[in-house]
Amino acid sequence: MKNLIPSYVRVPVIFFTIFGLVEYFVDSGDKPAFIEYPIIMLFLALVLFVLIAIEGIVGSIENVLFQSLDASEKERYIANAPKAPQFTKLKALYNKLKGDEKPIEEEHEIILDHNYDGIRELDNNLPPWWLYSWYASMVFAVIYLFNFHITGTSGTQFDELDSEYAQAKIDIEEYKKTAKNLIDANSVELLTEAADLQNGKKIFGENCIACHMTDGGGGIGPNLTDKHWILGGDIKSVFHTISEGGRSGKGMISWKKEGLKPLEMAQVASYVLSLQGTTPANPKEAEGDLWQPEGAEAPEAIQGDEVLEGEETDVLETENTEVLEIEDSVSMNN
Structure with missing residues (x-):
């Protein structure tokens, strides 16, 4: 062996x-x-x-x-002694691909007349391996030209890059759906599961009640139960405020910098929005603008001219009534 x-x-x-x-x-x-x-x-x-x-x-x-x-x-x-394998078939194949070679003593038979500063050229046959490779490269070139540049059956490298890039974007979005801590203000969605809201309530109680009170009625910070919002009242706006902080100098810090994870901030934001419509013990006066959900129609404002016209009509009707009453009284006296 x-x-x-x-x-x-x-x-x-x-x-x-x-x-x-x-x-x-x-x-x-x-x-x-x-x-x-x-x-x-x-x-x-x-x-x-x-x-x-x-x-x-x-x-x-x-x-x-x-x-x-x-x-x-x-x-x-x-x-x-056992003989080592000679690999005769492989050697024969190698010799065949290498081609025939003239022994040194017979090279004078294939010397060409070319003479370059004493350098003579031998008229050897091309090695079969080189010749077959050349034929194969020509066949490959024809197939490549027909496939990529004439029929366009196979996409070019640029097409493959665009396709793989598009697929990568799809894969990233699918991954973000399961990797909740990769959400941001653009991809966050309102959470309605009881477990998410319960955890949001817990985080709110640990970090937010000092400014917004336990019931969200507001203290140093604004009331979170009314429909008025300073920086927006949808899930994306509330998440952004929690993540990046509020107005400069107003006390609302960036909880992202304090260590809250994206999922935790989404849970807090969802819990805050669940406080809408509740009745806190000591609600703070409304601050900010009345928040209208996207797509909701705002009530039409009453124009000043319309109010005046209505008031004038009421006055005229009152005056006409008084005139009629006076005329009736005079008729009865007569």
Whole structure:
């Protein structure tokens, strides 16, 4: 077996087998074991050294024993020794691809008349491997031209880039749906699950009641239960206010910088909006503008002229009534 497999094959196979077993059984996380644990690198180096040393020692012993034999024993040993594979078919294929070569002593038969400063040129046949590769490249060029530039059956590299970029955007959006801590003011949505609102209430109680009171009625901060909002009353606006902070110098800090995660801020924002319409114990006066949900129609304002016209009509009707009453009274007296 030793003679069938040469040492330059046997040593790497044994070494990488041991290396693979070490990597399989040693838990090193994302890093290779020999990088995570330098002692393993030392162990592998020692294994490689031992394997090479064993090969050298065994080879030396065999050589010493062989030299101790007499001539007839050496011949008998060589005759009985297993023969290494000759790979005759591979060698024949190699010679065929390499092509015919003239021996040096016959090169005078194929020397051309060209002479460049004493450099002579041989008229050798092209090697078959080179010739077949050239033919294959021409066939490939025709197929490539027809496929990419004439019919357009296959997309170009730019088409592939655009397609992969579009798919990557879709994959990112799908990932964001499951990775809740990647949401921002543009992608946040109102949470209605009881668990989310309960956690939002807990966070509100830990961080917000000092300014907005437990029931959201407002104290230092504005009332969160009415329909008036300073920086917007939809989920995106409330999330943005919690995340980035309110107006400068007004006390509303950026809770993103205080360590709240995007999901936690979305839960707080959803809980705050759930306070709409509730009745706090001591509600603070409304601040900001009356918030109209997107798409809602604002009530039409009454114009001043219309009010005046209505008032004038009422006055005229009153005067006419008084005149009629006076006329009736005069008629009765007569």
